[in-house]
Amino acid sequence: MSATQRFEFDLAIVGSGGGAFAAAIRASNLGKSVLMVERSTIGGTCVNTGCVPSKALLAAAEARHVALEAGGRFPGITADAGPVDMPGLISGKRDMVEGMRSEKYADLIDNYGWELRQGTATFSGTPEEPVLDITSPDGAGESVSAAHYLVATGSEPWAPPVPGLQDTGYLTSTTAMMLEEVPESLLVVGGGYVALEQAQLFARLGSKVTMLARSRLASAEEPEVSLALMSVFTDEGIRVLRRATLVSVARDESSGGVKAVADVAGGRQEFRAARLLMATGRRPVTEGLNLEAVGVKTGDRGEVLVQGSLASTNPRIWAAGDVTGHREFVYVASAHGALAVDNAFSDAGREVDYRHLPRVAFTSPAMAAVGLTDEQANGAGVSCECRVLPLEYVPRALVNRDTRGFIKLVAENGTGRILGLTAVGKEAGDLAAAGVYILEAGMTVEQVANLWSPYLTMAEGIKIAAQSYTTDISRLSCCAT
Incomplete structure (x- = not known):
């Protein structure tokens, strides 16, 4: 890039989700001119079809579930919950999404002063002189040049090529958030975070749910996670079949639903449900960007190689x-x-560091983790020692009358340095957040065991788990840990 070359913008961004907005804000604060191009609804996946709407519906489903189970959980409390008004629930979700989209996305464009173009973006030119062609919804076109470009087009739900699948009107994590009625029955294919959340959501709204998972639930996490969630799901009437591979799908003409054939643990079974939800992963959105023309390589799944x-x-x-x-x-x-x-603009030389990246599934109880699992530590050649603390030893869980779950610590032998934390339980995400700071500081189990922790918090469970390395926690006083 020539030092004397002039461009219409310092930064042109394709997409308008979380990554795009973070980039636009940072560039604007640096005094750079910014153009953002969005072909669909501003805000990207998170606010429109992902985090915000799904967690809003999960919270509503949990409120209904708590009402239904309150009588058995808390002596002296009676509660009830009638059928779900799905159109009303979806309308409320839509209002929340529109409000957040306006306040946290659209309004910020005016506040910071960058430009937004509605339209489809395609790269053209050469690797040395890339150009962005923009086609607006009315068919008008323009070409813009920028000193730097950012591709932030996100991902979209993906389903494997199963015979008959495309003819069944199957649901994805996106379209499931738009249903105007609760399916009488739902077949969920997948065992990852999205599958877990969606299965429990619809079960709590009133669907009879069956899950088909290729491996154990949350297979990348500690095996105790799968066991805990399997127990929770079984108690809530969700049928989970492991080692299941979908073979074919077809419309069930007799019921108007779907029928699916799957290989399950070596045998073939047929399943029928009102609706089918494919929660089998996502794929990067790069089709149509013409990246190869400007020297940008992509991987096998279409991802931009960076x-x-x-x-x-x-x-x-x-x-x-x-x-x-x-x-x-x-x-x-x-x-x-x-x-x-x-x-791009400050030659900062920064690199992404995922070592202490927290990960959360918003099931109820939630699953969250940070750092290494036991298997990952051993695979990296680290000799480690683990402790699994059942929530029956955490006073907050006892007073909540919900001891489903655990807290697990992975620590390095010899030094006692904590390498990983996994939790299933209420507020597990907050425990993982605390774990980020523990791992970043390089703290040991001895340090954590001897630090202050407020009584009757879930975070106190981390301290008790650390104490379990040297103490028989069954002999601790609940108020004098």
Whole structure:
């Protein structure tokens, strides 16, 4: 790029999600001119079809579930919950999404003063002189040049090529959030975070749910996670079949629903349900961007191949968020966007560091983790020692009358340095957040065991788990830990 070359914008961003906005804000604060191009609804996946709507519905489903179970959980309390008014629930969710989209996205564009174009973006030109062609919804076209470009187009639900699947009108995590009625029965294919959340959501809203998982639930996490969630799901009437592979799907003409055939643990079984939800992962959105024309390489799943700095194979084109194929969390996308801008305009030389990245599934009880699992530590050649603390030893869980779950610590032998934390329980996400600080500080189990922790908090469980390395926790006083 010539020092004397002039461009219409310092930064042109394709996409308008968390990564795009983080980049635009950082660039604007650096005094750079910014253009953002969005072909659909502003805000990206998180606010429109992902985190915000799904967690809003999960919270509503949990409120209904708590009402239904309150009588058995708390003596002296009676409660009831009638059928779900799904149109009303979806309308409330839609209002929340529209409000957040306006306040946290659209209004910020005016506040910071960057430009927004509605339209479809495609790269053209050459690797040395890339250009962004923008086609507006009315068919008008324009071409713009920028000193740097950021691809932040996110990802979309993906389903494997199963015979008959495309003819069944199957649901994805996106379309499931738009249903105007609760399906009488639901077949969920998948065992990851999205499958777990959606299965429990619809079960609590009144669907009869069956899950087909290729491996154990949350297979990348500690095995205790799968066991705990299997127990919770069984108690809530969710049928989970492991080692299940979908073979074919067809419409069930007799009921108007779907029928599916799957290989389950070596045998073939047929399943029928009103609706089918495919929660089998997501794929980066890069089709139609014409990235190859400007020297940007993509991987087998369409992801933009990036260095740790988030630069693509073209030094003027960067990528952030799900489109990179990295971990699919909105806080990762946001960190990506800011980091890419710092590297592009300030030569910061920063790289993404995922060592202490927290991960959360908003089931109830929730699952959260940070750092290494036992298996990962051993695979890295680290001799480690683990402790699993059942929640029956955590006073907060006892007074909540909900001891489903555990807290697990992975510590290095010899030094006692904590390498990983996993929890299933109420407020598990907050425990993982505390774990981020513990791991970042390089703290040991001895240090954590002897630090202050407020009584009757879930976070106190981390201290008790650390104490379990040297103490028989069954002999501790509940108020004098």
